[in-house]
Amino acid sequence: MVSGGITKFAKAHPDMDFRYMVKQAFDYAMNDVPNLTRDMIDGSVASYFSDHFTRQLKAASMVQDYLGLCPKPSKRIEGGGATGGLCFQAAWEAIASGRMNVCVAFGFETMSRVSTWKGNEFIAHASDTNFDYPVGGFYTGYYAMMVRRHMHEFGTTVEQMAMVSIKNHGNALYNPYAQSPMKLTIEDVRNSPMVADPLTMLDICTMSDGAAVCILASEEMAARLTDKPVKIIGIGAGTDSMRMADRPHGKVILLPHESESDYKNLKYPGVHSFRGGRMAAKQAYEMAGITNPLEELDFVELHDAYTSSEIQTYEDLGLCKYGEGGPFIEAGHSTLTGKIPVNPSGGLLACGHPVGATGLMQAVFAFWQLQGTIQKHLGNDHLQIKNARRGLIHSHAGTGTYITVSILEAV
Secondary structure (H helix, E strand, O other): OOEEEEOOOEOOOOOOOHHHHHHHHHHHHHHOOOOOOHHHOOEEEEEOOOHHHHOOOOHHHHHHHHOOOOOOOEEEEOEOEOHHHHHHHHHHHHHHOOOOOEEEEEEEEEHHHOOHHHHHHHHHOOOOOOOOHHHOOOHHHHHHHHHHHHHHHHOOOHHHHHHHHHHHHHHHHHOOOOOOOOOOOHHHHHHOOEEEOOEEHHHEOOEOEEEEEEEEEOHHHHHHHOOOOEEEEEEEEEEOOOOHHHOOOEOOOOOOOOOHHHHOOOOEOOOOOOHHHHHHHHHHHHHHOOOOHHHHOOEEEOOOOEHHHHHHHHHHOOOOOOOOHHHHHHOOOOOOOOOOOEOOOOHHHHHOEOHHHHHHHHHHHHHHHHHOOHHHHHOOOOOOOOOOOEEEEEEEEOOOOEEEEEEEEEO
C-alpha cells in the first residue's frame, strides 16, 4: 500500500454527493504520492453496500468516470458490513496476480439520504428475508441476542461493554475524521436510550456519510512511488450461514497459540462467537507467519459496530481465550497504553459506519500508523502507536456471514 485518503465521516454530507466524497479522498491520497499520475493507475475496485441509499444502480461506474479513470477496468464489490474489507483484499488480489501494478480501492456510502428507520430496514435486508426479517429481525436485535448469550456463557457485563464505548469515543477526540468524539463514563453509556436490551445508543455505531480510498501497488512500483510503503503480509476471510439457527456446533477452530484443552467444555460457536472471524484470522496468521497475535501485533482496527462485537472479536482473533473478552477490556489491555491498542482511530462506534468506506478507512488508519505519519494526517500524534511495525484490520458483515482479516507491516 502506498497511499490513502478519507473524507470526514458525518451524519450527513448534504453538500457532497457520493462522487465528490470519493474524489475528495482520492485527491488526498494522490497528493500524498506526487510521483503517481493517473496514467500509471491500471484500474480500480469499488466498494459500496446498498444501491438503495444512492437510489442509483451502478454508482461505482459513475465514480470511476468522475475520478478520470475511464476506460480502465473496474468492478464493484458488495458484502454487507465487510464490503470495504473485501474491496481491499480484491485490490490486493489484482496486484498479487500481476494483472495490475497500481490499483485504486475506493468505497463510499451516503446513508443520510433516507430516514433512520428506512436505513435500518435496508440494512435488515442483509439478513434472511424469508425467515428472520419477516418476524421483526433487525440488526441491533440480533446483536442483543448474541451478547445476551455471551453474558450467559461467560459472565460478560454491561459495564465491560460500556468500557469499549468509553475507549473508542475517547480515542476519537484526537481524530478529526471521526463523527462522534466524546468523553464518556459508564453511567453515560448505560443511561443513553435503550435500543435492544442490553444495547443502548452509545453501544451502537451510527449510519453515516463518508468515503475512503486506498492505493495499492506492486513492490517494484511502490519503491518508485514512496519511501514509506506498507506491505500486506497476511490475507484471510471466512463465512457463516445467514441464519444463526443454521449454525452447527463443533470443535473450536484453533489458532497457533491454542490447544484443544483450552476449550474442552465450550459449546462453539453458538451465537456468542463468529466462526467466520476465526477462519479469517487463522488464514491471515498462517500467511503472515504469526504464532501469537498478542505478542506479534502492535495494534488492531476491528469492526466494532457494537460494543459487544468488539469483545466477541477479541476472542475470535485470539487476543484472549474465548470467554475472556470482558476481562480483557476491563483490564485495559486494548487501550492506547495497553498490551495491544484496539481501534485507536475510534472505530465504527466513534468514527461512524458509512458501510462501503468503513473497511477502507481502517486500512488507511493502519497505513498511517505503520508509516508513523499520524501527526502529519491528524494534526496531532496522540493516537500514534510508538514503533508500530505490524497491524491488523478486520471487517465484518451481517451476524458474521462475511469476515475479512488483513495484516499490514511497515517496510
